[in-house]
Amino acid sequence: MGLKPRLAAFDMDGTLLNKESQMTETTKKACLELQQQGCKLVLSTGRTFGSAQIPIDAFPFDGFVCSNGATVFESDGKMVHQTLLPNDLVADAILTLRQEVLYYELHDTASNRWMIQEDRERLEAMLEEDTSLEGISIRKFAFYKLARVIPLQEMLEMLSKAETKIVKLFIWHSNPELLEWVREKLVPWNSQVNITSSGRHNVEMLPQGVSKWEGLLYFCNKWGIRPEEVMVFGDAENDREALSAAGYAVAMENASPEIKELAKYIAPHHDDDGVAQFIRQQITECE
CATH class of the missing domain: 3.40.50.1000 (HAD superfamily/HAD-like)
Known part of the structure; x- marks a missing residue:
């Protein structure tokens, strides 16, 4: 049977x-x-x-x-x-993640995957001179080509006016030490979010529960x-x-x-x- x-x-x-x-x-x-x-x-x-x-x-x-x-x-x-992430928390998380050059997206209920324009430009500038395996892996990362780009100020305004509903922050990098830094930076919001991962090279922030x-x-x-x-x-x-x-x-x-x-x-x-x-x-x- x-x-x-x-x-x-x-x-x-x-x-x-x-x-x-x-x-x-x-x-x-x-x-x-x-x-x-x-x-x-x-x-x-x-x-x-x-x-x-x-x-x-x-x-x-x-x-x-x-x-x-x-x-x-x-x-x-x-x-x-x-189930939504609080918009003020999302705004604070963006400003925190911007301290390093890494790949991250904001996912909303309409299936948009937003990427901050200024951070994409910083990432691209780094990749132009990066011939390491890390740089190559980012270039090959499929979602990098599909994300919607938005200026930082515009996204912050959308969040402040509740014009978008964010359900997840997705952070990707091939360097595990940088991902550990991300996890440490997200600790202050542990009571409001759930931190998980869908693979060795990412960290995902979700609403609590x-x-x-x-x-x-x-x-x-x-x-x-x-x-x-x-x-x-x-x-x-x-x-x-x-x-x-x-x-x-x-x-x-x-x-x-x-x-x-x-x-x-x-x-x-x-x-x-x-x-x-x-x-x-x-x-x-x-x-």
Whole structure:
């Protein structure tokens, strides 16, 4: 007998997607087979809703938990839940992060990923002369090309007038020491925010109490599904709460040792269609 989840939740980067950030045809087919057996499929990602749509090519997921749970969407894209960062805190965090030259974005409820123009220019000036692996990795970073640029003063005015709703700050750098500096600088807001990570090279600041699991509970309540009937696939720190609470916790082979310790099952590597392999070996072909 195979496993019997009623809801399967998938992290994207490092889990559902391969190293080229693609949902392969093999993975799509396996997920459809699972869905046809009556299991609800939910994306559970740190991405904004808009960014989450890019690699899935209109795959018919039953729901979306985005921005690590700060926003929740029905299958048709209707937002049914949002948790916001305080705008004054966001403004203070921007001014703090500007003390170093690093990559950061502000994610809002409309799926915009904002980057401060002056800081982008500083970063680009540094990269012109940077031939190190660090500089090359930033140039290759896909989100760098997709972020919307806004002058600092304009963003601060938008925040002061409540003209934007920010759900997440995303900070990226290949230097772990600089990321540790970021974490230290964010400590004063620990009572108001949740600090997590979706990979070795980033830090993410979310509203307090927000997690992928809290977002998934919306769908559990909607469909009458118990936590022990939920299967969660993940690979990173921002999957911790969901993996800890779900009845079927599946970590990817490429996950960190700390995340693997939370799992009841280990799926093959994300770049080997690990999700598809697990679904077929443990669920659909065991019927």
